[in-house]
Amino acid sequence: MMSSSNVMIDAGKKSSSQRTRLHKDMFIFPCRLRLILRIFVIIQIAFAIMCLYKTTTFSFYENDKSIINTSGHNEKVRNVRQFTPTGIGTTGTPLPLDRTTGTPLPLCPEVPPGLIGKVKIDFANYEMVQVEKTYPSLQNGGRYKPTKCTSRHRVAIIIPYRNRKGHLIQLMNNLHKILQRQQLDYGIYVVEVAALSEFNRALSLNIGFTEASREYDYQCFIFHDVDLIPENDQNMYSCPKGPRHMSVAVDKLKYKLPYSTIFGGVVAMTKEDFQNVNGFSNKFFGWGGEDDDMFKRLNNTHLNITRYKSKIARYRMLSHKKDSSVNNERFYLLRHTNDTWRTDGLNSLTYRHFKTERHRLFTYILADIDPSHPAYYTDRLKIVQESLQKMREDFNKTRAMESKGDNSTRLNSTSSEHLTKDKKHNKKQRI
Structure with missing residues (x-):
């Protein structure tokens, strides 16, 4: 038989082993908990980094698919903004309401009463903020509509842009005054295609037409070079019955029409006419050719160009260096316009939408393209x-x-x- 001392020693050993096990368990549990917490924190940090990367990289695409193919041109309208409380007219278009009575405003006069004819152009160099302060009636995005009557014309002005900030400020400073005196419901869109490819004026205009059409029910579009400033407010930026060439007399061209078939600089077209000619060609990279291509499209669809008299349709051209990136392919493309205009234009336009920024004076749209895409390849x-x-x-x-x-x-x-x-x-x- 075992002595009592041996029993007590064995009991002590068992108790000490149980204590060591308990101590080990108590030590292992917090270690495991710390490990789990560390893993959880690492996962949270990784998730936060992914979210941050996603927001910084893809924030430009939050309103669009990454690639916009405009062959499905009448897809769901996005970025629709209500500028004032509206009623519905007999044609289904929204009519502004009088803020005091709540009744629809009457139509604006056919001839705006505030026109002064020849205007004095301000060529001073301002900062963008200074010009913005002079137009408190503008809504963000360069949007305006009369407050005392319902405009007869809903117009989008599309400006192709690249590296001409000074010209853009001067144009905004002078153009808004004229557009407001003409009592137009208008918006100005400045469109830039990322600089990885050569400047393509016509492609920028097609993108501007597409984006503006998605935002508002514009009736007509004015495609406007950034370096041309109108000299007469009777040169109406309203919707024409047929395609209108507006920059008839330019000072750098001695106020004379260079040739009878010219259709460039500043031109106006209704939405229906622009869609009928399939927009501009997408393949004119570099300077020259796209306006002559548009004339051929108008001729093929039996649309006649109209012009105001040269004493009204006058413009000043802002000085700039001559563009060295001449389009050497323009003659080839022009020889084949009659064969390609039905498939080269709005229905083949493919681009990546980066961002839309709404400034006080205009809406800025940045897009990008793949120059090797069949829509642009020559x-x-x-x-x-x-x-x-x-x-x-x-x-x-x-x-x-x-x-x-x-x-x-x-x-x-x-x-x-x-x-x-x-x-x-x-x-x-x-x-």
């Missing part, structure tokens, strides 16, 4: 082949002309020889 090999073919034809024509010239000189020489012989023969006979 087959350079065909251009080279066509130019070589033209060179061959010109060479053959010159050779044919030279051969004709040689034959005529030979005939002339033989005839002169015969004449001299005849003269000698006649002289001999006289002698």
